[in-house]
Amino acid sequence: MSDQEDDIILSELSDEELVPQIHDDLYDGLKEEIEESVNILLGRGWMPYDVLTKALVEGMRIVGIDFRDGILFVPEVLLAANAMKGGMAILKPLLAETGAPRLGNMVIGTVKGDIHDIGKNLVTMMMEGAGFEVKDLGINNPVENYLDELENGDYDILGMSALLTTTMPYMKVVIDTMVEKGMRDDYTVLVGGAPLNEEFGKAIGADAYCRDAAVAVETAKEFMAKKHNQMNA
Amino acid sequence: MIEVSDHTLTEQGLDARGSDPARVLVLACGALAREILALFKINKWDHMDLTCLPAKWHMTPDLITDGVEDVVRKHRGDYDQIFVAYADCGTGGLLEAKCAELGVEMIAGPHCYSFFEGNDVFAATAEDEITAFYLTDFLVSVFDSFFWKPMGLDRHPELLEMYFGNYEKVVYQAQTENAELTAKARDCAARMGLRFERRFTGYGDLQTALAGIPAAR
Numbered sequence: 001m002s003d004q005e006d007d008i009i010l011s012e013l014s015d016e017e018l019v020p021q022i023h024d025d026l027y028d029g030l031k032e033e034i035e036e037s038v039n040i041l042l043g044r045g046w047m048p049y050d051v052l053t054k055a056l057v058e059g060m061r062i063v064g065i066d067f068r069d070g071i072l073f074v075p076e077v078l079l080a081a082n083a084m085k086g087g088m089a090i091l092k093p094l095l096a097e098t099g100a101p102r103l104g105n106m107v108i109g110t111v112k113g114d115i116h117d118i119g120k121n122l123v124t125m126m127m128e129g130a131g132f133e134v135k136d137l138g139i140n141n142p143v144e145n146y147l148d149e150l151e152n153g154d155y156d157i158l159g160m161s162a163l164l165t166t167t168m169p170y171m172k173v174v175i176d177t178m179v180e181k182g183m184r185d186d187y188t189v190l191v192g193g194a195p196l197n198e199e200f201g202k203a204i205g206a207d208a209y210c211r212d213a214a215v216a217v218e219t220a221k222e223f224m225a226k227k228h229n230q231m232n233a
Numbered sequence: 234m235i236e237v238s239d240h241t242l243t244e245q246g247l248d249a250r251g252s253d254p255a256r257v258l259v260l261a262c263g264a265l266a267r268e269i270l271a272l273f274k275i276n277k278w279d280h281m282d283l284t285c286l287p288a289k290w291h292m293t294p295d296l297i298t299d300g301v302e303d304v305v306r307k308h309r310g311d312y313d314q315i316f317v318a319y320a321d322c323g324t325g326g327l328l329e330a331k332c333a334e335l336g337v338e339m340i341a342g343p344h345c346y347s348f349f350e351g352n353d354v355f356a357a358t359a360e361d362e363i364t365a366f367y368l369t370d371f372l373v374s375v376f377d378s379f380f381w382k383p384m385g386l387d388r389h390p391e392l393l394e395m396y397f398g399n400y401e402k403v404v405y406q407a408q409t410e411n412a413e414l415t416a417k418a419r420d421c422a423a424r425m426g427l428r429f430e431r432r433f434t435g436y437g438d439l440q441t442a443l444a445g446i447p448a449a450r
């Protein structure tokens with residue numbers, strides 16, 4: 001397999017061959033190959049948004065499915081995400097210039113006491129890939145971090161991540177504080193992380209629990225569509 | 234004492250020996266097998282038998298709750314009592330709910346790092362120690378096969394920064410006094426590029442929890 005890979009000259013592939021090759025290279029976590037292919041497509045006159053969605057996001061979607069189904073494990077996902085990050089870094093500055101769609105603004109962060117960030121980073125990337133502008137607050141965030149950022153920006157969505165049973169309840173602290181301050185209804189609150197579930201999301205007053213990055217993107221889109229319909233009604 | 238390899242404990246777990254003469258079955262994570270067998274021996278708990286689920290389920294905690302239920306249902310007719318030697322272990326409260334439904338006791342707390350230290354102490358210090366990565370005797374002895382390899386670090390050393398970029402130290406929670414394990418734990422920390430600290434915990438709340446099981450009905 002790897003001998004074969006070596007023989008492939010990316011620039012000699014047609015668009016129809018190169019896009020699936022990008023999916024394969026993402027799956028294998030080949031960062032340099034991804035960067036090269038992104039530059040090739042751009043050089044052929046592709047719109048940055050098309051490179052992003054048809055090549056990178058679609059490739060990561062496949063990785064996400066195989067992770068969910070237990071075919072891939074954490075290191076493979078991490079390598080794929082890292083490769084995608086390489087491609088995104090090239091595309092990001094070009095997206096705004098070329099009028100790519102902007103769906104909404106999101107703040108995301110791992111809650112206080114928790115420094116797991118692999119899942120959160122993946123969600124950030126897939127949300128950006130879908131056209132959301134995402135402010136990532138990183139790890140170990142006390143309630144003030146979330147609220148300060150929300151108050152100082154023009155945000156639609158708050159996303160919180162927790163991977164520890166001991167830190168999950170902190171999400172409720174954040175939501176309760178938002179309620180106290182009368183700002184809860186101004187935002188869609190999405191929560192995620194492996195130990196959470198639907199029931200927990202409901203119990204703490206989140207708008208939705210999302211089991212993975214793909215669901216997060218779909219859910220965020222739905223809420224944004226609802227929001228626009230309400231505004232236009 | 235029962236001889237069982239680290240590999241078996243990681244991949245398959247351990248079968249119960251049988252209910253004669255034991256009246257209590259301890260159902261544990263494979264990562265706790267050695268410690269529990271040691272406690273049986275030290276305390277002469279001959280009325281207890283041990284069965285373990287694969288230690289590697291640590292990485293996929295969504296398998297644990299169903300696995301525990303299967304074993305409890307399989308063995309409940311054979312023993313007076315079954316005790317589940319798992320903490321929550323990332324099941325998000327599902328294991329606790331299942332144990333309550335099945336009418337069996339389990340260990341309190343979020344995970345083994347917490348109950349080895351003692352849940353109260355751990356809860357009080359966790360906030361100041363958020364950038365610590367914990368190792369136990371079991372984790373040190375199987376570090377490569379159980380952690381380094383499944384995390385892909387043997388093939389992709391570049392992942393180290395992505396996993397541990399936010400960490401500062403390794404805290405080796407020693408269950409036993411063992412110079413060889415301590416040296417190995419120190420080496421693990423060095424490979425991870427983290428500071429090393431050793432803390433003797435003994436068996437912590439694991440011992441208390443097992444000692445609390447009534448000897449007979």
Ligand code: B12
Binds near residue numbers: 209321364
């Ligand atoms: C990788 C990992 C680590 C890495 C983390 C590296 C990093 N930079 O994040 C390392 C090895 C460093 C680590 C450390 C620890 N870990 Co850890 N870790 C895991 C493991 C194996 C996988 C988590 C992961 O990254 N999955 C991959 C990503 C892609 O999946 P995900 O996080 O679930 O995210 C997806 C969804 O949940 C969702 N999602 C996630 N966040 C969000 C947010 C929003 C807004 C939305 C919409 C969706 C969403 O979308 C994501 C993408 O699809 C889990 C077990 C497991 N399978 O969950 C244990 C686990 C979470 N860890 C655990 C523990 C105990 C620890 C340590 C205390 C262990 C120790 N020895 O010290 C420390 C924690 C220190 C701390 N203060 O935080 C326990 C938690 C137990 C409990 N009761 O809570 C687990 C469950 C393992 C276990 N069974 O014991 N860990």
